[in-house]
Amino acid sequence: DAMVIQNPRYQVTQFGKPVTLSCSQTLNHNVMYWYQQKSSQAPKLLFHYYDKDFNNEADTPDNFQSRRPNTSFCFLDIRSPGLGDAAMYLCATSRDKGWDEKLFFGSGTQLSVL
Amino acid sequence: ILNVEQSPQSLHVQEGDSTNFTCSFPSSNFYALHWYRWETAKSPEALFVMTLNGDEKKKGRISATLNTKEGYSYLYIKGSQPEDSATYLCALFQGAQKLVFGQGTRLTINP
Numbered sequence: 001d002a003m004v005i006q007n008p009r010y011q012v013t014q015f016g017k018p019v020t021l022s023c024s025q026t027l028n029h030n031v032m033y034w035y036q037q038k039s040s041q042a043p044k045l046l047f048h049y050y051d052k053d054f055n056n057e058a059d060t061p062d063n064f065q066s067r068r069p070n071t072s073f074c075f076l077d078i079r080s081p082g083l084g085d086a087a088m089y090l091c092a093t094s095r096d097k098g099w100d101e102k103l104f105f106g107s108g109t110q111l112s113v114l
Numbered sequence: 115i116l117n118v119e120q121s122p123q124s125l126h127v128q129e130g131d132s133t134n135f136t137c138s139f140p141s142s143n144f145y146a147l148h149w150y151r152w153e154t155a156k157s158p159e160a161l162f163v164m165t166l167n168g169d170e171k172k173k174g175r176i177s178a179t180l181n182t183k184e185g186y187s188y189l190y191i192k193g194s195q196p197e198d199s200a201t202y203l204c205a206l207f208q209g210a211q212k213l214v215f216g217q218g219t220r221l222t223i224n225p
Contacts, residue, residue: 035215054208099207107155
């Protein structure tokens with residue numbers, strides 16, 4: 001089945017130690033997104049790629065970076081994780097731009113920072 | 115930044131009962147409202163994308179209505195089943211390919 005896959009399901013890292021979260025998709029969708037959800041809060045958009053064009057949200061900390069080496073893969077890099085970065089990170093895709101394009105999500109990576 | 119509010123935050127319903135919950139949003143510059151269902155340990159999945167005032171959409175026992183003039187959407191579940199237990203998220207399309215999510219309504223169906 002075509003899908004959005006996130007690995008790993010759980011990730012534990014140390015304070016200040018760089019960590020990379022992975023997302024892959026078999027849907028051949030143009031747009032890929034990274035959302036952060038802290039406990040019981042609304043998912044918050046960090047950034048998205050439309051094809052190779054990177055779009056960063058104004059309030060996304062500089063500590064967060066992303067790479068999309070090809071259509072299928074997208075990575076979230078956290079350069080120096082702090083305790084406040086512990087959260088669920090959701091990757092999503094949409095076929096194209098547009099307000100009526102529904103998102104297809106991965107099952108998320110739960111990040112813990114010790 | 116738009117505020118999308120969902121109420122209630124959590125809800126316990128007896129199996130077989132019907133239920134509904136609300137998503138409120140600013141009514142100006144409306145493009146679209148999305149509803150997603152997120153079961154524990156699974157991926158959020160799209161239920162509906164609603165674009166027109168007065169829209170009503172249905173998927174099995176789940177339906178949704180939209181009022182863009184007053185800025186709210188209702189999600190209804192008829193005859194709740196245990197498999198309906200999930201967090202239901204609404205999201206407002208803000209523009210620039212950004213969906214602004216509410217914090218969700220966590221629904222638990224008691225057998």
